[in-house]
Amino acid sequence: MSSIPTPPGSVRHDWSLDEVRGLFALPFADLLFMAQQAHRMHFDPNRVQVSTLLSIKTGACPEDCAYCPQSIRYDTGLEREELMAVEDVVGRAHKAREAGATRFCMGAAWRSPKDRDLRVVTEMVRRVRELGLETCATLGMLTPAQAATLKEAGLDYYNHNIDTSEGHYGEIITTRSFQDRLDTLEAVRNAGINVCCGGILGMGEQEADRAAMLHTLATLPEHPGSVPINQLVKVPGTPLEDSAPLEPLEFVRCIAVARILMPRAHVRLSAGRTEMSDEMQALCFLAGANSIFYGEKLLTTGNPDVERDLALFGRLGIAAEDPPVHASA
Ligand code: SAM
Ligand code: DTB
Ligand code: SF4
Numbered sequence: 001m002s003s004i005p006t007p008p009g010s011v012r013h014d015w016s017l018d019e020v021r022g023l024f025a026l027p028f029a030d031l032l033f034m035a036q037q038a039h040r041m042h043f044d045p046n047r048v049q050v051s052t053l054l055s056i057k058t059g060a061c062p063e064d065c066a067y068c069p070q071s072i073r074y075d076t077g078l079e080r081e082e083l084m085a086v087e088d089v090v091g092r093a094h095k096a097r098e099a100g101a102t103r104f105c106m107g108a109a110w111r112s113p114k115d116r117d118l119r120v121v122t123e124m125v126r127r128v129r130e131l132g133l134e135t136c137a138t139l140g141m142l143t144p145a146q147a148a149t150l151k152e153a154g155l156d157y158y159n160h161n162i163d164t165s166e167g168h169y170g171e172i173i174t175t176r177s178f179q180d181r182l183d184t185l186e187a188v189r190n191a192g193i194n195v196c197c198g199g200i201l202g203m204g205e206q207e208a209d210r211a212a213m214l215h216t217l218a219t220l221p222e223h224p225g226s227v228p229i230n231q232l233v234k235v236p237g238t239p240l241e242d243s244a245p246l247e248p249l250e251f252v253r254c255i256a257v258a259r260i261l262m263p264r265a266h267v268r269l270s271a272g273r274t275e276m277s278d279e280m281q282a283l284c285f286l287a288g289a290n291s292i293f294y295g296e297k298l299l300t301t302g303n304p305d306v307e308r309d310l311a312l313f314g315r316l317g318i319a320a321e322d323p324p325v326h327a328s329a
Helices: 017-025 028-042 086-099 115-130 144-152 166-172 178-190 207-218 248-261 278-286 306-316
Strands: 047-057 103-108 134-138 157-159 194-196 199-201 226-231 266-269 291-293
Touching: 017 028, 017 207, 017 248, 028 248, 028 278, 047 086, 047 115, 047 266, 086 103, 086 115, 103 115, 103 157, 115 134, 115 144, 144 178, 157 226, 166 207, 178 194, 194 226, 199 207, 199 248, 207 248, 226 248, 248 266, 248 278, 266 278, 278 306
Parallel strands: 047 103, 047 291, 103 134, 134 157, 157 194, 199 226, 226 266, 266 291
Antiparallel strands: none
């Protein structure tokens, strides 16, 4: 079968781009078999981690990310909302925990946080952590000092996506560079916060771009702890609203390649599940996805309702992963 000598499940940081392209070129069954081997070496394949998202500050973002309904540059009809009150965020985290989430991710439509906003967010992190939930935040670019402040507050994960390949990046975002993203990831890593970093598929990129994006992630000094793979949610009013749909099996291939390249990461089947059949999601779990966003909303767009996800888990014999011990208050 494969011409790739590395035993599946090996943790490597020296993948070549040719090797990554070689994985994409494998027959589908061989690729999924290899992904399954890697997955089963490091994880219980019948457990999936569940994270719930909350938009703590919505809309009016100065950046020009072409996929994003929250950019002030595109008329998507979204109502802007100021930074939420700490008590309201804690109430939503409590509900997420009751519904079965183990990680709570707070997202803000900022280019980067102002220090006065960060003071409020650190209070949110402390209070959400007291509920026994893992905490995650996605607030835009961070300086090393801001990352250290979040670490001090007990933040477990910071989400900051590279979004696409370095080559395709300029087609999608012009207001900050690919290197800016890598710099923030470095600040987060150096502060000792777990990195959550992935991208979006279906933004007009080629397979070579998808390979290059995963290659960048897999050759970071440390693999991200979580790798969200999003399918573009085409929001009317954004420049990408009419993007050609991605071939579903190509999405599954990306999940499998991410699993093989970063075998110890939680690979998250992220945005776009509303448009996916249960069978497509089952294929993604077979390919090594072991995390989802759970709850009716992502940040501003829809997500499958809890009943549908619980029914799917039941049909597939999947159980939600327990929260790690260190997340307890
Ligand atoms: N403003 C911060 C930033 O961009 O770093 C944090 C929030 S931002 C909404 C977080 C991530 O959501 C983006 O990096 C992008 O990968 C993802 N995202 C945003 N809009 C999306 C869409 N329409 N479809 C899929 N993913 C999307
Ligand atoms: C990630 O990779 N996907 C999430 C989370 N990280 C922050 C966001 C998806 C957003 C989809 C569009 C929306 O709901 O606004
Ligand atoms: Fe702003 Fe983040 Fe949306 Fe880009 S992805 S426009 S930075 S909220």
